[in-house]
Amino acid sequence: MSVLNALCDRLVSRDTSSPFVMRDAVDVRARETPIAVPAPDVGDRSDAWLIDAVRRDPMDERALDALVARHWRKLFARCRMLTLNGDEANELAQSAWCRVLRGRTSLDPERNFGAYLSVIATNLWRDAARAARRAGPLAERRLTSLDAPMSGSDGDLAPLVDLLPDPTSLSEEERLLLATDLDEALGRLTPRHREVLIARFLEDESAAEIAKREGRSEQAVSGWVRDALADMRHHLQHWRHEPPREEIR
Amino acid sequence: MSSEYDVERLLRWRSARAEADAPPAPSARQLIALARPWWERLPEQFAAYVERLRGQQLVYAHAATTPTQGQGPYPVPALLVRVAQEVESSARVLYLSVRDGRLRMRFRLDADSAVAEPRLEVTFVSDDQSRPLLEAVASQSTGHEYHLEVELPEWLESIWSELRVSDRMPFRFIMHAPSTAG
Numbered sequence: 001m002s003v004l005n006a007l008c009d010r011l012v013s014r015d016t017s018s019p020f021v022m023r024d025a026v027d028v029r030a031r032e033t034p035i036a037v038p039a040p041d042v043g044d045r046s047d048a049w050l051i052d053a054v055r056r057d058p059m060d061e062r063a064l065d066a067l068v069a070r071h072w073r074k075l076f077a078r079c080r081m082l083t084l085n086g087d088e089a090n091e092l093a094q095s096a097w098c099r100v101l102r103g104r105t106s107l108d109p110e111r112n113f114g115a116y117l118s119v120i121a122t123n124l125w126r127d128a129a130r131a132a133r134r135a136g137p138l139a140e141r142r143l144t145s146l147d148a149p150m151s152g153s154d155g156d157l158a159p160l161v162d163l164l165p166d167p168t169s170l171s172e173e174e175r176l177l178l179a180t181d182l183d184e185a186l187g188r189l190t191p192r193h194r195e196v197l198i199a200r201f202l203e204d205e206s207a208a209e210i211a212k213r214e215g216r217s218e219q220a221v222s223g224w225v226r227d228a229l230a231d232m233r234h235h236l237q238h239w240r241h242e243p244p245r246e247e248i249r
Numbered sequence: 250m251s252s253e254y255d256v257e258r259l260l261r262w263r264s265a266r267a268e269a270d271a272p273p274a275p276s277a278r279q280l281i282a283l284a285r286p287w288w289e290r291l292p293e294q295f296a297a298y299v300e301r302l303r304g305q306q307l308v309y310a311h312a313a314t315t316p317t318q319g320q321g322p323y324p325v326p327a328l329l330v331r332v333a334q335e336v337e338s339s340a341r342v343l344y345l346s347v348r349d350g351r352l353r354m355r356f357r358l359d360a361d362s363a364v365a366e367p368r369l370e371v372t373f374v375s376d377d378q379s380r381p382l383l384e385a386v387a388s389q390s391t392g393h394e395y396h397l398e399v400e401l402p403e404w405l406e407s408i409w410s411e412l413r414v415s416d417r418m419p420f421r422f423i424m425h426a427p428s429t430a431g
Binding site: 059061062064065068069072073074076077078080081086089090094097098101102127130131164167175178179182183197198201202229232233236 | 255256257259260261262263264265266267268269270271272274275276277278280281283284366367368426
């Protein structure tokens with residue numbers, strides 16, 4: 001209330017000749033209840049504007065709220081695809097945001113922020129996966145198999161298109177089963193294959209872009225994608241000839 | 250009726266489903282609290298670690314008044330914070346440069362310190378400061394060697410600009426994996 005009183009005093013002293021100001025001031029005092037000053041809505045601002053507000057000192061929390069709300073679901077989904085676990089995905093997504101906040105003053109407002117978040121989350125997940133591999137008793141074997149030449153049981157000309165079910169034609173129970181099977185199939189991939197598959201098909205990165213980021217040749221990345229797809233098809237093959245829902249009923 | 254769906258489209262479908270199942274977004278306030286440095290969130294733990302490093306420093310002070318022949322620089326006491334326990338160790342600074350307000354450093358952990366992490370969060374602490382001097386992320390170069398580069402506060406830049414790798418370092422390390430840092 002003291003802030004409101006001070007504001008009223010200022011208004012009164014600034015222009016005592018204005019009945020408008022006086023009336024408002026008196027009204028405010030008379031109500032004796034704090035007025036919630038509506039915060040300007042920043043939800044429709046661009047990413048660049050919000051990032052700029054997050055960079056400043058003191059940080060604009062409304063801008064951060066808006067930025068988090070805008071990017072949360074997509075970031076969570078990426079983390080879910082990487083970790084294959086809801087709780088771990090939540091933790092990973094929050095860690096990515098923490099990393100952003102710790103370096104907020106150096107954020108670039110012109111950068112594709114969604115992609116930036118995704119890269120941070122992927123790097124955190126990759127580090128954790130790498131550390132887990134090294135700590136595990138089979139670390140050396142796993143690493144060797146990651147760098148092994150890409151033979152691919154389907155050969156070099158393995159088609160990308162496969163006969164797999166249309167999720168929209170399945171019942172909810174079947175969709176749940178399919179989602180579980182997809183998670184299992186992703187879980188059986190090596191971390192690198194999983195990461196590359198997600199980057200290629202969910203982040204829409206080209207093999208050349210992934211190769212540049214990974215410091216590998218484009219052919220090597222194409223080989224990883226091919227092998228990952230072949231593995232996925234293999235793990236999902238029992239879905240190929242499932243009868244459509246109508247027949248099940 | 251079912252239709253042909255390739256793996257890519259199934260992945261997109263799975264991702265959309267994960268998006269739909271996302272928990273509520275954390276608030277700005279929650280994230281700001283989470284992003285606070287670990288020593289602010291866990292002040293008692295920080296104090297305990299510093300105390301432990303102080304004890305370690307005394308041991309080194311008695312054991313090594315000069316760099317051991319053939320072993321290189323003075324050992325810097327280091328505490329590795331692992332999931333299950335903390336491990337006392339040491340590191341040797343192999344390269345150190347303070348220029349343009351930035352610290353560039355390469356160090357090697359003692360051979361006994363088996364660290365699986367490709368990146369470490371390194372907190373620089375001293376005896377006479379209640380807060381850390383600095384925090385940086387070190388990346389593994391090879392084997393037990395790590396390197397880091399970090400912006401230095403002005404007051405540290407002026408003090409550390411004269412440091413050489415052969416000097417006794419005015420700091421100790423608390424190291425932990427980024428994944429356990431929250």
